Amino acid sequence: MASRPARKKSKKSQAGAPYVAWERLAPDSLVVTNDPGNHVFVPAKELPALLAGGKKTASEELLAKGFVRDRLDFDGLCESWRTRNAYLAAGPGLHILVLTLRCNHGCSYCQSGAGGADAKGTDMPASTARQCVDFAFQSPNPSITIEFQGGEPLLNWDALKEAVSYARRRAAASGRKLRLALVSNFALMTEEKAAFLLENEVSICTSLDGPAALHNANRAYSGGDSHGLTVKWLRYFQAKHDSQKGGVPVFKPGALLTVTKRSLPRYKEIIDEYARLGLEEIFLRPLAPLGYARTKWDEIGYDAAQFTAFYRKSLDYILSLNRKGVPLREKMAVMLLEKIVNARDPGFLDSRCPCGAAIGQLAYNFDGDIYTCDEGRMAAWAGDPIFRVGNVRTSKYRDIVTSDAAKACAAASNLETQPYCHRCAYRPFCGVCPVYNYEVQGSLAGNMPSNDRCALFKGIFGTLFSYLKTPGKGKELAKWVENEKK
Amino acid sequence: MKRNKARPAGLFFSSSVYSEEAVRLAAFVFSSREEVKTSKEAGGVRAVLPAGTPELEGAFANEVLNQQCRLDLAKKNSKVANIIVTRALLSAMGERG
Numbered sequence: 001m002a003s004r005p006a007r008k009k010s011k012k013s014q015a016g017a018p019y020v021a022w023e024r025l026a027p028d029s030l031v032v033t034n035d036p037g038n039h040v041f042v043p044a045k046e047l048p049a050l051l052a053g054g055k056k057t058a059s060e061e062l063l064a065k066g067f068v069r070d071r072l073d074f075d076g077l078c079e080s081w082r083t084r085n086a087y088l089a090a091g092p093g094l095h096i097l098v099l100t101l102r103c104n105h106g107c108s109y110c111q112s113g114a115g116g117a118d119a120k121g122t123d124m125p126a127s128t129a130r131q132c133v134d135f136a137f138q139s140p141n142p143s144i145t146i147e148f149q150g151g152e153p154l155l156n157w158d159a160l161k162e163a164v165s166y167a168r169r170r171a172a173a174s175g176r177k178l179r180l181a182l183v184s185n186f187a188l189m190t191e192e193k194a195a196f197l198l199e200n201e202v203s204i205c206t207s208l209d210g211p212a213a214l215h216n217a218n219r220a221y222s223g224g225d226s227h228g229l230t231v232k233w234l235r236y237f238q239a240k241h242d243s244q245k246g247g248v249p250v251f252k253p254g255a256l257l258t259v260t261k262r263s264l265p266r267y268k269e270i271i272d273e274y275a276r277l278g279l280e281e282i283f284l285r286p287l288a289p290l291g292y293a294r295t296k297w298d299e300i301g302y303d304a305a306q307f308t309a310f311y312r313k314s315l316d317y318i319l320s321l322n323r324k325g326v327p328l329r330e331k332m333a334v335m336l337l338e339k340i341v342n343a344r345d346p347g348f349l350d351s352r353c354p355c356g357a358a359i360g361q362l363a364y365n366f367d368g369d370i371y372t373c374d375e376g377r378m379a380a381w382a383g384d385p386i387f388r389v390g391n392v393r394t395s396k397y398r399d400i401v402t403s404d405a406a407k408a409c410a411a412a413s414n415l416e417t418q419p420y421c422h423r424c425a426y427r428p429f430c431g432v433c434p435v436y437n438y439e440v441q442g443s444l445a446g447n448m449p450s451n452d453r454c455a456l457f458k459g460i461f462g463t464l465f466s467y468l469k470t471p472g473k474g475k476e477l478a479k480w481v482e483n484e485k486k
Numbered sequence: 487m488k489r490n491k492a493r494p495a496g497l498f499f500s501s502s503v504y505s506e507e508a509v510r511l512a513a514f515v516f517s518s519r520e521e522v523k524t525s526k527e528a529g530g531v532r533a534v535l536p537a538g539t540p541e542l543e544g545a546f547a548n549e550v551l552n553q554q555c556r557l558d559l560a561k562k563n564s565k566v567a568n569i570i571v572t573r574a575l576l577s578a579m580g581e582r583g
Contacts, residue, residue, distance in 0.1 A: 088570065091578040140580035354571060359578040401578040410574055416567040419555035443515040447552040450545075 018069045022047065023425035023458075025466045036077040037084050037343055037428035038065035041469045084428070086345045087352060087360060092401065094349065094361035095136035096147045096374050097163060099124045100156040101366055104187050106220045107207075109260050109300050110292045123156045124366040129163035131392040132364040137170050138397035139362075143177040149374070151366075154188040164200045181205060183256070186233040187223055194236065201248050204237050206230055208255035208277075210263065210270035218260060230255075234277055255279055259286055259310065260300040267314045275326050283331035284314055286456055290439055291378035304452050308459025315463060319476050329480045333464060337481045339429040340464065349373070351431040351457070355413035358389060358406030368392040372405050375435035387435060409434045412444035420448035426461040497543055499550060500530040508554035509533055515549055522546065 022032040022042070030047060033039045040061060042050055050062070053069055062068050066077045087093075101122035103110070124132075136144055146167055153160050164180055171178035180202040197204065209215040212227040219226045237253035244250045255274065257263070263270060274282045286307050289297045302310075318328050338346035349356030357372035364370055368391045371377040376387025389395070389403040400406070412434045415421040421432065436453050437446030448454045467473040499509050506524075509531040513522035516535075520542065523534045533550075535542055560567070 088574050089577045091580065140577070354574055359574045398579050402575060406578075407571075407575065410571045411567075414567050414571055416563045416570060417556060417560045419552065419559050422559055422563070441515075442518055445556060447549055449552075450548065 018066065018072065020051075020067065021423055021425040021427065023462070023465070025462065025469060029469065031425055031465045031469070032067070033425045033428055034066055035428065036066055036080040037339065038067070038077075038080070039340065039425075039465070040065060040067060041465075080343050084339055084343050084345055085352075087347070087356075090142075090360075091140040092136075092356075092358065092360055092362050093139070093141040093143055093347070094145050094147065094356070095132070095139070096149055096361065096363040097124070097129060097132050098149050098151065098363065098365050098374075098377065099129065099153040099159050099163070100151040102155045103151040103185075104155065104221065104223060105152065105185055105226060106222070107258075108218050108220070108296065109258055109287055117152075117155060122151070122366050124159050124364075124368075126159045126162040128366075128368045128392065129159040130166050131368065133163055133167045133170060135364070135370070135392050135397060135400075136167075136362070137174060137176065143179070144171070145179040145181060147181045147183065149183050152185055152188065153182060154184050154193065157188075157193065161196060164197070164202060168200055179203065183207075185219070185221075185226065186229050187221060187226065189229075189233045194233075194240075198237075198240060198250055199248060201251075203251040203254070205254040205256060206234060207258065208234070208274070208279075209257055209260075210266060211273045214262060214266055214269065217262065218258070231277060234279075238278060252280070254281060256283055257285060259284060259307065261302050262300070264302060264306060264310045267310055268317055271314060271317050271321070271328070275321055275328055280327050281329050281331045281334070282318070284311055285332070288375070288433075288436055288453070290375055290435065291382055294382070294439070304455030304459055307456050308463065311460055312463045315467065319473060322476060332460060333477065334480050336429055336460070336464060337477060340468070341478050341481050350433065351429065353413065353415040353427075353431050354410040355431050355433060357387070357409035357413070357434060358401055358403065359410055362389075362400070364392060370395065370400055372409055373435065375433065376405070379435055379439055382439075386438070408444055412437070412446075418445065418448060420454070424458075426458065429461065430457055497533045497535075497538075497547060498527070498530055499533065502529075504531065504550060504554050505557060506531050508557055509550050511553040511557075512546060512549040515553075516546055 018034060020032050020034050022030045024044070025031055028044050030042050030044055031039055032042050032050065050067065063071050066072055102117050102119050104117040133146065136146055148160055148163065167178060167180060180200065182197060182202050183205050186206050207219065208230055209218045215227040215230070216225065234253055234255065241250045241252045257270065271282060287293055287301060289301060293300065315330060315333065318330055321328055335346040335348040336351065338344050349360045357376065361373050362370055363374040363377045365377055369388055370390045370392060371380065372387045372389055379387055387405050389405050390400045413432050415427050415432070418432060421427050421430065432446060433453060434444040437451065438444050441447055441451060464477070467477050506526065509524050513524050513533060516522050520535050520537060525532050533546065535546060
């Protein structure tokens with residue numbers, strides 16, 4: 001819901017609230033937001049007074065946050081908007097290199113379009129990997145992140161090693177800030193490979209779907225116990241992190257959870273497993289019906305209401321563990337709270353306006369083809385190359401970021417022209433995904449009132465705002481982003 | 487939007503609410519699901535979905551409404567929307583917006 005007062009320049013039109021939107025959190029309680037991304041909680045019965053303005057409603061909080069039309073601190077509000085949307089001036093920072101489509105796992109939900117471990121012609125040559133790195137360094141973003149993915153990237157170790165070494169040399173020569181990240185299932189990890197990765201300051205992330213039975217059911221590995229290998233190497237990298245004494249910094253390893261239908265009733269076991277392994281973050285990442293996952297949606301998928309219920313119960317459980325001294329945070333909440341509480345850009349490409357497609361990230365397939373994003377690459381895997389923007393061998397950087405697909409994604413994900421989003425209270429913190437819209441609803445812009453991704457994000461935002469409003473939980477959640485604020 | 491009783495599969499979109507562009511855009515969005523035939527008639531646009539079940543027709547009518555709202559909003563917000571997109575694209579190219 002939203003209001004836009006008349007633009008007539010009468011004395012009357014200067015009263016009341018500036019453009020605001022609101023959402024009902026409970027029958028008698030609303031969260032009201034404005035364009036700069038500030039929010040206030042208002043009893044439903046006080047909304048008319050807020051919209052009408054006047055001294056009665058002009059509390060210090062409303063004044064400070066820009067909810068009183070004739071008392072706006074434009075400079076402060078603009079600065080707040082600019083900080084939260086800093087990505088608009090940055091360019092693509094995330095560069096995803098798909099080193100191979102081969103994989104030694106057969107995950108029930110695989111969204112990456114992976115083939116078998118013996119598949120032919122799906123490895124990225126080392127020369128192409130170097131060209132991808134060169135391409136990434138053409139981005140004007142002062143901070144470049146190169147993420148190595150697959151398939152299973154360790155199946156193409158030579159290209160990975162070459163890309164890491166070459167990227168480090170390029171960063172040293174250019175003075176650019178470089179972050180390297182590897183997403184691996186660890187099945188082929190060795191001490192020698194681990195030593196190389198640590199020497200080159202590569203951050204490590206793996207997949208962990210919960211306790212052994214659930215993880216192995218989701219992530220079938222013909223070579224044996226996927227969960228056992230994951231835990232073994234997680235502990236190895238944690239020990240390296242904990243015992244580091246200066247020199248090249250060793251990052252704490254991270255883990256990614258993919259939530260399937262099987263996960264929903266087992267949230268406690270999953271969270272307990274993360275806590276047991278000393279992981280300090282869990283990312284309750286919803287599954288999207290893209291690529292292979294779309295073909296098995298009936299078996300593994302769920303709707304927004306089911307995910308929201310899971311998310312809410314999971315947050316409750318994590319907060320209860322926090323009260324017992326377990327330092328665990330939920331990553332989706334952390335990124336969204338960075339926007340809501342700290343008014344800063346957390347670099348969350350899935351939830352921004354416009355979305356990160358091409359202007360925030362690029363995905364490089366094994367053959368050098370470039371896509372607006374990894375989701376766009378998955379669409380191509382499923383048969384539609386609409387999000388392909390070029391190839392590292394033949395395309396120029398400027399042509400990529402101004403390609404038709406890049407412009408169409410930026411325009412379609414602009415919430416200023418999304419009818420439903422435009423009136424949504426969560427708009428300052430949210431974003432739409434043109435690939436999801438295209439795959440599920442047939443157009444880049446989508447149709448939000450019947451869009452399940454929209455419903456899912458509304459469920460997450462509703463949970464976060466209703467918890468922020470609750471005195472105890474609100475403080476506990478805000479603590480999750482206290483360090484980021486510093 | 488009115489259902490034509492003589493032609494049950496036909497939907498009539500009045501020009502007092504819907505533009506021809508919105509109906510055509512919706513038909514394009516639907517092209518992977520069903521070939522929607524559109525034709526101009528006095529006072530509006532008719533859309534015919536050959537295998538139009540009530541669910542499909544309802545979904546199509548929703549899509550036409552969505553497209554019309556998008557067109558209306560784009561007219562209203564095109565200035566700020568263009569500034570944001572242009573800024574993002576110029577920054578990605580390495581030029582100051």
